Amino acid sequence: MMFVRSLGDGAELRPLEPFQAPEFFAHIERGREFIGRHIAFADAAKDLEHARKLLQSYADKAASDTGRIYGIWLDDKLVGGVLFRVMDIPQGRAEVGCWLEPAAVGKGLVTRAATVLIDWAIRDRGVHRVEWLVSTENATSIAVARRLGMTKDGVLRSHYPHRGVRQNLEVWSVLAPEWEA
Template identity: 65%
Template sequence: MYATPLGDDEAELRPLEPWQADEFLAHIDRGRDHIGQYVPLPDRVSDLESSRSFLQAYADRAAADTGRIWGIWADDTLVGGVLFRTLDVTTGCAEAGCWLEPSAVGRGLVTRAVGVIIDWAVGTRGIHRIEWRVASENKPSIAVARRLGMTRDGVLREAVPYRGARQDIELWSVLAPEWRAVRQANSETPHQPAG
């Protein structure tokens, strides 16, 4: 197994796999209400079987090279995750996403973790466009997009029905040349923890 450090605070990014279904379910249960405000993940992961099935679907996507999922561990506890919901190396487009339980909010973990996976997608896989879709009311996730140097492409009005209401979805993106420029600019200044 491998892990990528996410800073100086004992946090790291690791693959999230089906054998971790128990830990994943416990994590979702701890953050169910918080995570479920804007993300349907808690509705999809409600018991051990659905937890294993969700993670297996991403293992299958990884095997097919169409998606990936990673967990964020802080102090050796799973507290969140990031993923490529879609990954299309033929067109060079991917859609990133995230979630986090309340105990880990405000530490910059998502921003740093998404930065790691964008580095991988752009640098290793040759992805040209990374998209970020977020409910217009989800201000913390919009702040992540801004910190990552993404551009707001527009709003898909009332695009997604969610828990009895229709959500406006903002579409943000960063292109590979823009990402490289952001990373270059950040390497020329002292490291500042994101978030």
């Protein structure tokens, strides 16, 4: 049976699976421009088939223990999510990411959901370093990294193209001893 984790205030964290592609795609459609301002995630789910493929890629990552994806439901409506874009358990490193549609912003959902993921990675899986990679233009996501107690490691200048513009990428992280403290 699929787990459900309460995030409080009518919000829940649940695994996001390929069979949920129609719901996931409808959610991405609602937030496509907002979500896509800073991350390629929305562009990758450009239609139902690609949304299903994206979720299947995370099902495959879960099966190989190299990634995971979870949806955030608010009052039983999918409004965003968090994921382990990368999990390298042998190296003790994982990268957490997130997205939200506009209606769900400002409620603390990502901070609460990311806390669940980081707790699990560090306490249950023995991950030593959890990373948060974010465009220097994405002030909202940078604020989440700060709320999670992460440290800004630095900026990778002109690191990747997004929608035709090269982006600077901030690297934030929290180490297991810092998280436990």
